[in-house]
Amino acid sequence: MFGSYVLEVAIGLVFVYMLVSLLCSTINEQVIARFFNLRANTLEAGIKNMLAAIGTQGGMLDTLVEQVYKNPRIKALSQNAASDNSRKPSYIPADAFALALIDVVQAYKDNPNSAKSPLPEALESLGEKTNIDLAKDLVKVEKWYNDTMDRVSGWYRRRVQLIIFILGLLIVVGLNIDTLSIITTISNDTVIRSALVASAQGSASSPSNAGVATLQKGFEQIQLVIGWSPSSLPADFWAWVLKIVGLLATTFAVSLGAPFWFDLLNKFMAFRSSGTPPQSNAGPPAPLVTTLQVVAGANASPTIAPPGASTNGSTITQP
Template sequence: MFGSNVLEVVVSVIFVYILLSLLCSTINEQVIVRLLSLRAKVLEEGIVNMLRDPALVEQLYNHPLIKALSHDMSYSNLFGSQLSQPQTSSTSPSLAPVGPATIQKPSYIPADIFALALKDVLQQQREAGSPINVVIPVGVHVTFGQGNVDLEKDLVGIEAWFNSVMDRVSGWYKRRVQIFIFVLGLLIAVGLNIDTLSLITTVSHNETVRATLVSAAQGYTTQHDPNLSLLQSDISQIQPMVGWYSLPINFQDWLLKIIGLLTTTFAVSLGAPFWFDVLNKFVSFRSSGLAPSSSPDSSLLTLPSPLVMAKNDVPTTPMPQQEGV
């Protein structure tokens, strides 16, 4: 148990931030990102921006090497696609359409696979006498658009070009996810009525709640196993502090409430890894001088940013952060 009430309050608030951040990330990853196939869409946008030729991109996605990375859409993906696309008919869409509509475009493409597929498509265009309209950026060592050359020599250049584009695409993806996270954080903070100012007041005056949160926080830093069942169990610790039992009665109270809710939202948007590191330092500072324990695998705490493709990387989940979409 900590000797300082102030530190106990700080640790309690940080622990609540971690739980809310994990909840927000879980909802974002499992519902929003997967439901709307965000990674696949951002990846395709990046490739279109790279090649500046939608017809070529379509040919590329139809190449067997790229098609092999696609997969049948689950019911949730189908539902998400229907949500994100305007309906052109009043007839209710089928939950399991047949044909190409059941195939979801890949949410990751390794750089070496992309280079081989693009080389093959461009080779076919050249053999057919079709012009190659790809615009090569300055500084990219690719020569397939400059006469009759050996495209095999361009593979390394294509991979480097693709990886540089994916670095930018990864930034697009992260910014979109960050917007989703902020909106989700605001909805969670408002929906559960967890404003930081009231939270500080509660844990400052309620020794039982404070002791429970501090104990859970200490265990969290030493036995952390981020899974959904544990998250549900930990969130139950803050149940007495959530809910709208009364409304502010004047302008000043409303102002403080809004400030508190926005503070919680901003804190949640920083992410669980950030708050875990802060919590770990506070706990270790008051735990007999022990050095901070190592942080858990960040891939378990954060949404992967899966659009950076490194050669020879073998992803184990859709669009893993190869991390470096």
């Protein structure tokens, strides 16, 4: 049936998109975000933005943020907290931040030497601007913090999306993952189409994690529709135009994130299984097709922690 044929082509294409998106998300979360401490840096930037109303004169903002991070409640959340070289936390609960800030404000109020510092006056001004008693209103400070983290989550998502797009472009061009070429190959080769659909069927579940071995198996199954070869090189100008269009189409598709394609794949598979099984004239599917299991929530977006945040995707809760 023509409808089943089109659906199988779509399933194969979505399966390829999902694999490449998952690879980009994995590289971002396991390599880039860790190396650049992306979540922790985004969280700190959000806290600085939150407290920026006190002004930056005399480094007051940096001093206040430093004191908050030195508070035992926050310090305990750091990696290697006992070390002088500990990394700042990538997640700070609202109650921990509120208590830490209140501790810092109260310490300045109780310290007679603090009169020499402009910070207490700046903190009082900050409290007036936010209509919060920074020394007492725990619930209000928590709400203030959570509202800030909601905005910071957006920062992190946009940053991850940019990283995923760049990674996707590099991988797509490097492996010649051309949407137009893939559609042509899947449409014309019933063996490859059947193999991809069978692999996609195994992916329509919710595994707990996706490691390097899982990704490797997945790419082994799509290697017949990707990769550079002498025959894949465009022969003329218009062929190059189509090649570029196909590569860019894949890149933009990948930037939508693995969770998006995983959900769409599940919908396609559910729709396919709910109908009458199509009559295939192509014979049995290719043998030895291994099953790929993919992470449903790896992405994107990342789950980040405060900044209210989130791994490009994915639910981000604080960076």
